[in-house]
Amino acid sequence: MSSIKLRAxxxxxxxxxxxxxxxxxxxxxxxxxxxxxxxxxTAAKDPVAADFEKFHEIMEEASPAExxxxxxxxxxxxxxxxxxxxxxxxxxxxxxxxxxxxxxxMPRYFADAGQMMDAERRIVYCMVTLQGFKEADLxxxxxxxxxxxxxxxxxxxxxxxxxxxxxxxxxxxxxxxxDAYNIGREIFNYRAGPWDFSCASCHGEDGKRIRxxxxxxxxxxxxxxxxxxxxxxxxxxxxxxxxxxxxMNDCFRQQRFPAPGYASETIADLLTYLGVNANxxxxxxxxxxx
Amino acid sequence: MKTLQASIFGAAAxxxxxxxxxxxxxxxxxxxxxxxxxxxxxxxMDRLDEDALQQICxxxxxxPPKGIAETLQHDQLATVQYPADGKFLGxxxxxxxxxxxxxxxxxxxxxxxxxxxxxxxxxxxxxxTTSFGDIGNxxxxxxxxxxxxxxxxxxxxGKIYNAKAYSLCSKMPRFGHSGTLTEQQxxxxxxxxxxxxxxxxx
Numbered sequence: 001m002s003s004i005k006l007r008a009x010x011x012x013x014x015x016x017x018x019x020x021x022x023x024x025x026x027x028x029x030x031x032x033x034x035x036x037x038x039x040x041x042t043a044a045k046d047p048v049a050a051d052f053e054k055f056h057e058i059m060e061e062a063s064p065a066e067x068x069x070x071x072x073x074x075x076x077x078x079x080x081x082x083x084x085x086x087x088x089x090x091x092x093x094x095x096x097x098x099x100x101x102x103x104x105x106m107p108r109y110f111a112d113a114g115q116m117m118d119a120e121r122r123i124v125y126c127m128v129t130l131q132g133f134k135e136a137d138l139x140x141x142x143x144x145x146x147x148x149x150x151x152x153x154x155x156x157x158x159x160x161x162x163x164x165x166x167x168x169x170x171x172x173x174x175x176x177x178x179d180a181y182n183i184g185r186e187i188f189n190y191r192a193g194p195w196d197f198s199c200a201s202c203h204g205e206d207g208k209r210i211r212x213x214x215x216x217x218x219x220x221x222x223x224x225x226x227x228x229x230x231x232x233x234x235x236x237x238x239x240x241x242x243x244x245x246x247x248m249n250d251c252f253r254q255q256r257f258p259a260p261g262y263a264s265e266t267i268a269d270l271l272t273y274l275g276v277n278a279n280x281x282x283x284x285x286x287x288x289x290x
Numbered sequence: 291m292k293t294l295q296a297s298i299f300g301a302a303a304x305x306x307x308x309x310x311x312x313x314x315x316x317x318x319x320x321x322x323x324x325x326x327x328x329x330x331x332x333x334x335m336d337r338l339d340e341d342a343l344q345q346i347c348x349x350x351x352x353x354p355p356k357g358i359a360e361t362l363q364h365d366q367l368a369t370v371q372y373p374a375d376g377k378f379l380g381x382x383x384x385x386x387x388x389x390x391x392x393x394x395x396x397x398x399x400x401x402x403x404x405x406x407x408x409x410x411x412x413x414x415x416x417x418x419t420t421s422f423g424d425i426g427n428x429x430x431x432x433x434x435x436x437x438x439x440x441x442x443x444x445x446x447x448g449k450i451y452n453a454k455a456y457s458l459c460s461k462m463p464r465f466g467h468s469g470t471l472t473e474q475q476x477x478x479x480x481x482x483x484x485x486x487x488x489x490x491x492x
Contacts, residue, residue: 182315183315190316192339201425211421260326261327261328
């Protein structure tokens with residue numbers, strides 16, 4: 001058993017304990033009605049939000065994401081696809097087979113593909129070119145739903161876990177990488193659609209909220225770092241593992257836009273904007289999200 | 291016609307000023323999105339096309355020259371369709387439900403379904419919830435502090451119908467103009483803010 005699997009099993013049993021403890025705590029906690037009478041000039045004092053924060057911390061320690069890292073690791077090393085090969089020759093930017101530290105240095109420009117690629121886009125590329133999967137098949141159902149976990153999500157969670165504790169260093173050396181950043185910034189600020197929204201409508205100012213949800217300002221280093229952390233993430237709402245591909249997709253849904261292509265250049269450029277803005281911070285690894 | 295010409299001239303001048311950079315990243319971004327996106331459910335591809343107002347706001351980074359802003363605000367105000375019966379106040383209880391309801395206009399929403407106003411996403415309104423956003427200003431005690439006159443009612447109706455008529459690059463959607471909310475729904479929201487019996491004014 002690899003160390004990652006062992007940790008995952010420990011995490012799983014920890015999670016079960018946490019859930020039981022949380023259930024007990026919930027019953028014991030003051031009813032909502034009483035909470036509603038409390039002083040409520042800011043959401044920070046909202047007892048529901050405070051409760052959530054506490055839960056978040058406990059869950060973070062249990063780290064359910066590691067289960068998915070273990071799944072992804074096994075998948076990475078297994079011979080699969082029409083060509084029956086593993087992904088161990090996949091070049092994530094640091095040379096064929098090098099997984100350690102690759103996630104925090106993507107998106108980057110890949111000369112072999114002639115494209116900007118974020119981690120998941122690159123994984124899809126490797127699954128297609130090395131293993132013989134069809135890109136259209138992988139794009140059909142790219143997001144977790146119920147018990148369904150798409151392969152690229154498990155794989156990107158493994159790849160991301162191999163950058164845990166490392167500094168975010170999304171490259172801007174090449175002209176293509178600088179162009180991607182600038183195009184990403186334009187996409188971020190582009191207002192259109194029936195509600196005149198852009199990404200910046202919600203994520204362009206410090207200290208704002210939608211309902212009780214705090215919104216990071218992605219144009220700043222601190223805000224971009226907050227968004228970069230925790231993905232791929234185990235989302236407590238629905239209990240599903242999601243990657244940044246899903247996050248971007250659901251943001252565009254709420255922006256009232258049409259749907260962005262899965263693992264498209266648009267998303268790669270947006271993630272370049274996000275990643276470069278987050279540069280210099282330590283990546284804590286796959287995590288947990290509301 | 292004159293205002294339309296002024297708007298077009300303004301947009302053209304801005305476009306020239308802002309695309310005179312060495313690289314047209316904005317143009318590349320738009321082409322890329324049009325290539326990479328696809329229609330899903332009710333969200334068709336034409337949603338990626340800017341209208342004249344969105345274009346001015348995008349080109350000017352939401353800070354258009356004053357003269358252009360005033361002209362275009364005037365154009366936006368002309369789009370507001372006020373109720374034929376001249377009455378602005380609906381039912382504040384229905385308004386509260388609309389304000390709480392965040393559904394509508396996404397690709398996962400069904401065509402023909404009543405939309406919500408998503409008001410609490412960005413505004414404090416009533417006093418009995420802590421779950422409100424702060425992208426917009428607090429509307430608590432709106433009528434109490436501003437009065438309940440017909441002029442205020444008309445202003446609130448217009449503001450919800452087309453927020454851009456009052457502040458050109460406001461973040462607030464144009465709920466009437468975009469067909470999100472019906473006349474009756476907007477009246478109900480006006481009542482939520484301006485009925486003296488609404489909890490907003492207690």
